[in-house]
Amino acid sequence: MSIQWFPGHMNAARKEAAKTMEVIDVIVEILDARIPEASCNPLIEELRQARQRPCLKVLNKADLADPAVTQAWLDLYNRQPGVSAVALSCQHAGDAARIPRLCQPLAPHRNSIVKPLRMLIMGVPNVGKSTLMNALLKRRIARVGDEPAVTKVQQRHKLNDRMTITDSPGLLWGTIKDPRVGLLLATINAVGHTVVDDEAVAEFLAGILLARYPARLSARYGFAVEGLTSTGVIDAIAKKRGCLLAGSGGALDRDKAARILLADYRDGTLGRTSLEKPGTEAEPQAGPA
Structure with missing residues (x-):
């Protein structure tokens, strides 16, 4: 499954980011710590x-990730x-x-009124860029939402006489x-609901x-996981939570159960978990789907 999701504003954002990068000193790349x-x-x-710009990689939402x-x-x-690199929660x-x-x-050479430090925030959608901007500026200047592509255009702000920061729209590559x-x-809702099931x-x-x-x-969810496949987990959640299709004679509503699991993961209800480790692929599914 490849994902093609490149709204028009993202294409414009890429061109604008390339231009802005000419006149900034440090890129602040926001990542999801999970x-x-x-x-x-x-x-x-x-x-x-x-x-040739230096980069601060911010592993945001570290309070939701496995600390080790x-x-x-x-x-x-x-x-x-x-x-x-730093791990924190914006x-x-x-x-x-x-x-x-x-x-x-x-960028130690940029630390004066004449030469202020110029930072550019970048990242894929829904990793917390807008939350960071609101926290830094101590006021709500960026709309925050648990959905991709909330920020549409670049926004430049003065932090103090020696620092400026520019927020940019979430940027995905054309074809994943x-x-x-x-x-x-x-899993972190960085792509739209219409793109992936x-x-x-x-x-x-x-x-x-698993x-x-x-x-x-x-x-x-209160069930034993021994012997379950990933498909079985969704079925077990549906049974435990009473997710049934209306008028189906008791058929499981797997879509509703899937949304329960995703919501619990995204908001941290399942605890501090990380889905990939350095130098390794994500864990494969446990058994056939």
Whole structure:
């Protein structure tokens, strides 16, 4: 399954970002700490390498991710030239306030009224860029929503006499050819509902949870997971939650059950989980779907 989802404003955003990158000093790339590699847009890396700009990689929503796995990602990124990485939650004002200070060492020559530090926030949709902007500016200037493509245009703001920051729309690449990456992005709602089927995403997620965090499923939904496939997890949730299709004589509403699992994962109800580790593929589905 490849995903093609490139709304018109994203194409414009790519061109605008390439132009803006000429006059900024540091890229602040917001990643989802649960899927750092999948939420790392290769277009952003391509643009920043072309302009030789340093990057602060922010593993946002770290409070929802497995802390040991997050540390492994930080170790990896902090070894890369021109890159610094930090894990935090932009929901917390104190965490967000650290970001400009962490950017400064990446461009030490930009630290005055004459030469202010110019930062550009980038990332795929729904990783928390707007939440970060609101926290940094201490006012609601960007609309926040648990859906992709909320921000449509670049917005530049002055943090103080020595720093400016520009927010940019969530940016995906034109065709996501790797089905694993597409499904990982779908688990965090970085692509629209019309592009990928909720049941397929939920079964993919269930497979990873079965392999790595089976106790979380048992604790949340109250069923034993031994011997279950990813399809079986969706069926078991439907039975436990009474998800039945109206007028079907008791047939399971798997779509509703899938949405329950996805919602519980996205809001952290299932606990701190990470879906990919450095240097490895996501865990395969446990048994046939």
